[in-house]
Amino acid sequence: MKRLLGLKDKRMSFGFKLMISYLVFALTPTAVVGMIAYQSSVHSIKEQTRVNLSGTLEQMRDNIDYKSSEIKRSSDQLFYDLTVQKLLRTYKEGWTSYDSLQNYMLPTLQNIMLRASGKLQVRLYLAEESFPEIYGELDSRNDPLNENNRFDIYHLSRIEDESWYKDLPWQANPDAIEPKVYRGEEYVWSQVENDGEFGNVSMIRRLVDFDKGKTFGILRIMVKVDALLEAADYRKLGDSSTLSVEDSEGKTMRLSGVTDNNFGETAGRQTFTIQDVLPGLGWKIIASLPQSVLEKDARHVRNLTLLVCFISTIVLIAIGIVISRYFSNGVKRVIASLNAFRSGDFGSRMEIHGADEFAQIARAFNKMSKDIDLLIQEVYLANIEKKEAELETLQAQINPHFLYNTLSSISRLAKMGEIDRLHDMVMGLAKFYRLTLNEGKTHIPVTKELEQAITYLEIQKIKHRDRIQVWYDIEPSVYGYETIKIILQPFLENALQHAFFEDEMSLKLMARREGDLIVFGIVDDGVGMSKEQLRQINDPNGVKIGYGVRNVDERIKLQYGQAYGVEFGGGQGIGTSVRITVPAIRIGGRNA
Structure with a gap:
């Protein structure tokens, strides 16, 4: 019966509910009359x-x-x-x-x-x-x-x-x-x-x-x-x-x-x-x-009542199937359009002709779908433009500050006559800005993002001499995938600015693939954060951290969804770890 009504899962369709309601109202009088007749017969036999x-x-x-x-x-x-x-x-x-x-x-x-x-x-x-x-x-x-x-x-x-x-x-x-x-x-x-x-x-x-x-x-x-x-x-x-x-x-x-x-x-x-x-x-x-024994003589009446009820049920079920399928066609079309709408197909339209209520629902839905599609496109583009503007602002903030500090370091090296280190810093600075600009593209290969982060760390190692120890744990499995740009450098800069509490500090940069994820990791052995600070930072409604770090998390979520982004770990006195996750999308837009 469910197959006749078009039920494909465990949920009852509108047509099935309509048929059940019809059968309840149609069979109740028959069942009541049959029960009364049966009970009367049994009572009469008992009395006799x-x-x-x-x-x-x-x-x-x-x-x-x-x-x-x-x-x-x-x-x-x-x-x-x-x-x-x-x-x-x-x-x-x-x-x-x-x-x-x-x-x-x-x-x-x-x-x-x-x-x-x-x-x-x-x-x-x-x-x-x-x-x-x-x-x-x-x-x-x-x-x-x-x-x-x-x-x-x-x-x-x-x-x-x-x-x-x-x-x-x-x-x-x-x-x-x-x-x-x-x-x-x-x-x-x-x-x-x-x-x-x-x-x-x-x-x-x-x-x-x-x-x-x-x-x-x-x-x-x-x-x-x-x-x-x-x-x-x-x-x-x-x-x-x-x-x-x-x-x-x-x-x-x-x-x-x-x-x-x-x-x-x-x-x-x-x-x-x-x-x-x-x-x-x-x-x-x-x-x-x-x-x-008392009911022996009432069995004939009971069997006859059951037979009549059974035949009535079969006839009414057949009528109910016809009626429910007739009325449920419009509902099924509405459900199909809503399911398409829910899956993100805002271009889906209902094709229902006539002047009844279903036709009115179809016209209202089609207009709503069109309006929502336009509104989502406008909001989405506006958010993209906003984040791109924030990224450009971040770059505008990073570039002068970073350039000023790097030029100051180059000046000191020139005065001290350290020509080799001076040369390495100038070449690193040129490479960093070449990778940062990236011809204005938002999505870049993972290798370029890692190369930019490594270049930034090499410049910092020249600047801080032996105070910084850097290790790399980059798996080849991440090659061939893409990510949005400038998601590592803000965390490296944040660690160098806030994690120092002794003369030396170690940094570790990691990249690997975990199933359908690309995972980046940055670990330092600096001052770290308390459990309460970590809880508040990882809580979406908790305290807000630095602009650049928050910008990275929001851009990832905007591009890929709420399942991705930034997560902090570690502890006070033992350092801080940062886990950054993005979907594993191959260069050219094809998912892993």
Whole structure:
């Protein structure tokens, strides 16, 4: 798509941005409508699923409530039988009590066992210590419900120290229960002792004297959890569902479904969950279905929505490409002209016909380009002329001063009769001025600039005798290149004027090529400059140094650009170094 829109780099073109904006405004309504339709379908399916699950859970709840109520009704036979109550409360040793126990009490308990629809065990814990205990073999390692239905009678003192007994509601908070209004509804379902180990659960019920409201015993009926919660089967909800039953403390009593009895595995799944309360037990039954199951019927709507959106996107992209290319042609022409303008081609003009906005931009740009081209030419020529005038002024300043000092030295040599040195100085002076004039040219070969600097140093060596030591490090690689004239002599003169602080001084003149640069260097061992002075001199906005030195730096930058020029180095007491860089341009104007 980027190739169709003319994108050649990582930046987005105007046409591409135009097409993106068009697609955003065109596709947004389609996406919104599709999303609303999809969400509505999912919501409808969720609501229908919720209704179905609620109905199924209600059936399970009723079945479980029926079983738990059946066990409670079985306990009612014992709980509301006044004869049994009287016997349990007032048992005394003797024939009458023994006969009542054998002929009425025990048959009643046996009848409860026989009427039970499944395996259960009844345990009576009585406060009356004179009542005889009746129980089988006590072994906590065996499941009590593995044996046939039976009942046991124990003294309440056996469990008075057990934590589960102390935690019973009427034991833990006796003040919250009004004994006189007690109607036998106080019972709890809980796993006590070893119930959890064998998968059992107990209904624990308080036996109360209706007349006095006093507890005279505890009734405990044990049943299998699976038998009690047999109706809680996940398959009634679906193969992908999970069904769990939790007690009042949040403990899982039964779990069935895709988790294979590991409910934690469902934590990372997106599920739809509903729950209901089991009234007889006070527990919760929780059903969970994966979100994917709920959305199964919505996939058709989703796929259809995606198909419509995809086709719409393809059509709108095609329309967007045509429209964006139509409108971006003018912008691309403007960009091409601006890029040419930026690269320095001020003669570039836009060719856009018509009377629209792009045509107006083209006419304004063409006029601006023409005006700027003329202005730049005028400013550039003015700067060149200014620097040439400054150079001529510099030469005019250098020539009389240098000529005066040199003639004075020639006069002293003549008086002293040093004819050879006199001859060398006169010849050097003639050569220096011949090289300086250079027929009025601004650009000269590097060899001539070096020759002029060397001639200047030779004259100074004759003048200062042995006080100046000069070394040259000139690489042949600089031959064949050109530079602007008089860029070395001002720094040599500056060093001879300001660097002396002892009777002798050494100077080194260097020239070499570094890649696409010609580098000149001048190093002295004079007084040098501090770090702060060097920082300020090298800072374009810092202090201004001598006129001739500053003139050289500005002329280089004007001719070749800001990347070239003069840079100072060294340190106080160790001398000064000057680095002068110009581009490596061969004689005749061809870059290296």
